[in-house]
Amino acid sequence: MSEISKSVLDKVQSWLEDPFIDEETKQELRALEQNPAELEDRFYRELEFGTGGLRGVIGAGSNRMNRYTIGRANQGFAEYILNSKKGEGRKSVVIAHDSRHFSPEFALESALVLAGNGIVAKLFPSLRPTPQLSFAVRHLNADGGIVITASHNPPEYNGYKVYNAEGGQLVPHEAEEVIAKIRDVQSFSQVKRLTQEEAEAQGLLVWLGEEVDEAFAETVAATSANRKLLEEGAAKDVVIVYTPLHGTGNLPVRRVLNKLGFTQVHIVPEQEQPDAEFSTVKSPNPEEREAFTMAIELGRRVGADILIGTDPDADRMGAVVRDKNGEYEILTGNQSGAILVNYLLSQLKATGKLPANGAVVKTIVTSEMGANIARHYGLTVFNTLTGFKYIGEKMNEFAASGEYTYVFGYEESYGYLAGNYARDKDAIVASTLIAEAAAYYKQQGKTLIDVLEELYREFGYYREALSSLTMKGKDGVAKISGLMTAWRTNPPQELNGIRVDKMLDYSLGLDGLPKENVLKFLLEDGSWFCLRPSGTEPKIKFYFAVKGTSNEDAKARLKSLQDTVLAKVEE
Structure with missing residues (x-):
């Protein structure tokens, strides 16, 4: 050694x-x-506790996910919860987990450490979606939440996310308090822990049951934009293929679709059951077409109108739609977002339920198309930093002030939320709303591709792309830091003959937003690109967006921008 x-x-x-x-x-x-x-x-290094919590490769060591790094984080989180101001009496925290390796063990370990600190741990007995955890924190009036998941990361990863009393992931000032508490845990001997038997006997470990599942399903079903239409038969006409990609979405998605009257729902059998290895896909990520290979095969066999996929913790939803020629086209997160914004707002307006002070919230790297649709319906649009926790924070601001009514929030990375029942993105409500939109437009003889084309003609031909570079280990961190410094200190003045109008450096805390290491470059022709190191993975992401005069023009502009920026990155 x-x-x-x-x-x-x-x-x-x-x-x-x-x-x-x-x-x-x-x-x-x-x-x-x-x-x-x-x-x-x-x-x-110590496995870094970011604003979302911990995420890393499973194994022994301080820079790995294991019961000790999680125990230390839980001790810090317990101290944070005990110091929180909310209510009197025993504090409580809700805990959920996904289908990954060691997820049940890490969830139970979290519960036993909380119990050791006198906090009631309310634990789901088997896998549940992340958005249901967010809902349950609010529904059960708990003081916080924990979910064990690494979202759509590879099988060797797991993660630990913590939630505040509103059911939202911790925003930076909250996370800093937790991080300070974790730093105080210098030794594993400081981690207080009960055995399962002790925790249960003292009423500090409570197993949650069917009541929360049913309350969640009923609440999601109630966000339907036009339930009357579905009940009158529109739902029965749509043929849906759904894949949970071996994750937590299987039962809740089917449960809500069933409540809304969708009867032609086909599950991809090879991907129905939980599988920690995600053995049928390279990556359990509904952002990638490869994840839909089996769903597309099944879709062709059953004549599906729409294919829906959710990631392992069911907070992201991807959709693939059959066009007029019978071919399946995958929608980007921005395209699904635009369709959902338009469908939801049009139905609320038609039924007289669109609030006069309504608001749509999106992130700074999400397309402007959905924002312009929202403004067309008279809504105010808010931008936040990347991460649904910031959208959740906006929802809390609206609830406290009453100045705006939250209607919809989304981000380009396939995360959507309609309704006020949670403070995190929800693939279950996104799945049911996009199925509902497919049903509504099918009655008019349209596919969702037709609808998207109509929106392009009205609002402009928007196109977006995402590229990323993975740089693992200690050297990778340094390379990503160097790359950001180079672009910050020597920004381009023009690209492909188009002047760069402005560089937005979000590390300075722009527009009242928290400081974050993100650079966004606005070009004279209305296009933009953005550099953002990931907060949870060893990679840097590059976002690109253009607006063209036609599909072909937008595609050409996008390729040109993407190629030029990535060539400069390679330099």
């Missing part, structure tokens, strides 16, 4: 000598003695 840096060597030794760490974990570390690079990566 001599090739390892001394600081890492000391950390490894401290784990091997710690009486609070089990023998199996120590054996895993001893087996790596001849692999200094792996040990260095496992211990060169």
